[in-house]
Amino acid sequence: MDSTRPQCTSQVPMQQTVFGPVPQHWDLKKCAEICQTISVGIVVRPASYYVSSGVPAFRSLNVREDRLSTRDLVFVSKEANESVLAKSKLHTGDVLIVRTGEPGVSCVVPAEYDGSNCIDIIFARPSATLMTSEFFSRFMNTSTAKRQAFKARTGIAQQHLNVGAVQRIEVPLPPLNEQQEIVNVLRACDDKVEALEQELVLLEELFRALLEELMTGRLSALPLVEQ
Numbered sequence: 001m002d003s004t005r006p007q008c009t010s011q012v013p014m015q016q017t018v019f020g021p022v023p024q025h026w027d028l029k030k031c032a033e034i035c036q037t038i039s040v041g042i043v044v045r046p047a048s049y050y051v052s053s054g055v056p057a058f059r060s061l062n063v064r065e066d067r068l069s070t071r072d073l074v075f076v077s078k079e080a081n082e083s084v085l086a087k088s089k090l091h092t093g094d095v096l097i098v099r100t101g102e103p104g105v106s107c108v109v110p111a112e113y114d115g116s117n118c119i120d121i122i123f124a125r126p127s128a129t130l131m132t133s134e135f136f137s138r139f140m141n142t143s144t145a146k147r148q149a150f151k152a153r154t155g156i157a158q159q160h161l162n163v164g165a166v167q168r169i170e171v172p173l174p175p176l177n178e179q180q181e182i183v184n185v186l187r188a189c190d191d192k193v194e195a196l197e198q199e200l201v202l203l204e205e206l207f208r209a210l211l212e213e214l215m216t217g218r219l220s221a222l223p224l225v226e227q
Contacts, residue, residue: 019144022172029130032167037125040099040163041088041118042076049076049085057117058090060098065141066134066190068096068107074119081117090116090123093133097122097140100160104149106140108133122166131171135179138186139171 013024022028031038042049042057049057054075062069076085090096092114098105099121109116109123126136139145148169149161174182 017172018170019172023174025175027173029171029173030167031124031169031171034130034136034171034173035124035126035167037123038163038166039088039123041121041123042085043120046119049080051075051077054078055081055115055117056113057119058096058113058121059119060101060121063096063098063105063107063121065105066107066137068110068113076117081115085117088117088123090114090118091125093125093128095124095126095133095137095140097124097161097166099162103161104140104146106137108137122161122163124166130176131173132176132179132183134183135174136171138183140169145169145171 014021015024015026017028046057052075054077056070056073057076058068059072059074061072081089090109090113092109092111094109095106096109096118124136126133140149149165173179
């Protein structure tokens with residue numbers, strides 16, 4: 001372990017930023033400074049490229065906070081994906097960012113969807129030497145990032161994010177090892193929440209089953225135990 005690195009939060013010198021206090025050794029960078037690419041998916045007549053099966057193309061409804069949903073996937077042809085649609089071809093680790101509806105909601109493209117495409121959503125490709133994709137996605141889903149996204153929305157009838165707005169979003173940037181530690185802690189929290197939610201579902205099912213047994217008379221109420 002690096003003996004020069006502070007081991008306790010209370011020992012870490014802090015700096016005041018627009019986000020509030022953050023560790024002094026963290027940088028503050030705009031997305032444009034830490035991403036190799038920030039661009040937008042297919043926006044001109046995307047439906048004209050749809051095929052019944054082929055290359056998955058993600059839309060806003062597929063982007064959930066820190067996870068990719070494959071519900072109601074659409075597809076584009078392999079030929080179009082390698083030619084006219086190549087500009088928005090995705091790579092493993094790209095971060096998808098919703099433009100319209102829920103601006104700023106983000107998730108990471110997993111390895112199994114390397115080479116896929118996207119429709120009317122922003123995709124960002126973080127520089128691997130500066131920021132991990134999952135840390136970026138996690139940050140974009142915080143209230144701090146969403147406030148910036150909300151202020152940056154344009155349009156009246158259909159408010160949405162544009163590439164320029166995402167480029168200007170500021171990110172508090174820890175060193176890579178700390179980014180990974182933060183991501184690991186958040187993953188563990190997610191796993192715990194998921195386990196508790198599954199337990200709650202099982203308890204609710206058990207309660208309904210017992211209630212039905214009592215109401216139909218198949219199970220007698222347990223007598224109260226006198227104290």
